[in-house]
Amino acid sequence: MAEAKEGLNIVVVGGGNAAHCFIGMLRRQQKQPLKSLKLFSLLKKEEESWSKSTGLTMQLPSGEEVPNIKLDGVIPIENPHDELHAADLLLICVPSFAIDNILSNVCPHVRDGSVIFGMPGNGGFMRCARHHIGSKPVTIVGTQQLPIQARLVEYAHSCHLLGRKHGMQFAAETGGVAVTDEKLKNLKETLSALFDPVYFHSLAGGPDEVDLYPSNQCIHIPRLYGLWQKQPLDENPLFYEGYEQDEIDLMEDLSQELLKISTHLGHPFPDMKEVMLRYYRHSIKDNSTLQSCFTTNEGYKGLRSPMKQREDGKYVIDTASRYFIEDIPYSLLIGKAIGQKNNVDTPVMNKIIKWAEDLLGKKYFIEGTTNIDPDSPDVKASLVRYYL
Structure with missing residues (x-):
């Protein structure tokens, strides 16, 4: 992500437990500049709830509360192209049974050079993403597990970050081929900054190893x-x-x-x-x-x-x-x-x-x-x- 130093346009795709806490973590971190942080959901009810939200409060594992966490926008279901196309990183955090539907709706809008990041990326995420992306030069990243334990308290208003994993392994590919060492280093640094204090490190192998990892x-x-x-x-x-x-x-x-x-x-x-x-x-x-x-x-x-x-x-x-x-x-x-x-x-x-x-x-x-x-x-x- 060459744009990382100037600031990233990030879209969180999903609206469940993990999405709430990821929004809080992305806003709270101070190591990676953000140009924008937006949310996209295929569920109209979720879109409406986030649009009406006056701010999210996230309780940390320590018990400390982080108030007034806000998005820069909620992408409309009816016309998402421009905002999805502008994203540098699309964070997909949805249940496994929703992956295929989500990717089939998101992938046609992503631009060359962007990153589709499944967290977690097991459950067939990376292969499914490659199917929908085709030959487009988009980097697909998937983690072996979800790096947090998250609980929704009140939708679009409050959540509880119960715990975080120490580190998280991921695999990455572009065009069905493993990314270069330089690209891998860039991904490790950017993801570790975005989701601080979780440290991201690369996994030996590819999509199969992500799916096989005991989880x-x-x-x-x-x-x-x-x-x-x-x-x-x-x-x-x-x-x-x-x-x-x-x-x-x-x-x-x-x-x-x-x-x-x-x-x-x-x-x-x-x-x-x-x-x-x-x-x-x-x-x-x-x-x-x-x-x-x-x-x-x-x-x-x-x-x-x-x-x-x-x-x-x-x-x-x-x-x-x-x-x-x-x-x-x-x-x-x-x-x-x-x-x-x-x-x-x-x-x-x-x-x-x-x-x-x-x-x-x-x-x-x-x-x-x-x-x-x-x-x-x-x-x-x-x-x-x-x-x-």
């Missing part, structure tokens, strides 16, 4: 699987702080399969415990075991499980939660597809995906096999289609 597909799914086996429950348990050993074992098994695939591709990852320490070292009180990295993590404190209460008062897994509708088809299934394409066997993933098929009424595998079915409507509706 929510390892963190959420084993806990859901364990809770499903134990339901119905008398109360809604703490999600991360309640992690039990059998669920930790499944997490490690899943992460080992992802490690096996990434090793095959030439870019092995650290084990799951090292991943947790890399991102949450200063938030974890007891790092003696992988389980304690979850149960004593201040960033995860107090968060309940995605469950719903039945009429009899018992709690059961909510299969409509984002943990299901994102982490299965837009994360675990993509890992399976990369493994399948590279002839790496994934029996644990197969078991979990089959469980999800039955539970959600979906069809991902060819009947009688553990191979992804490219003709299945459920596969075609997921970004995994870009991997087959």
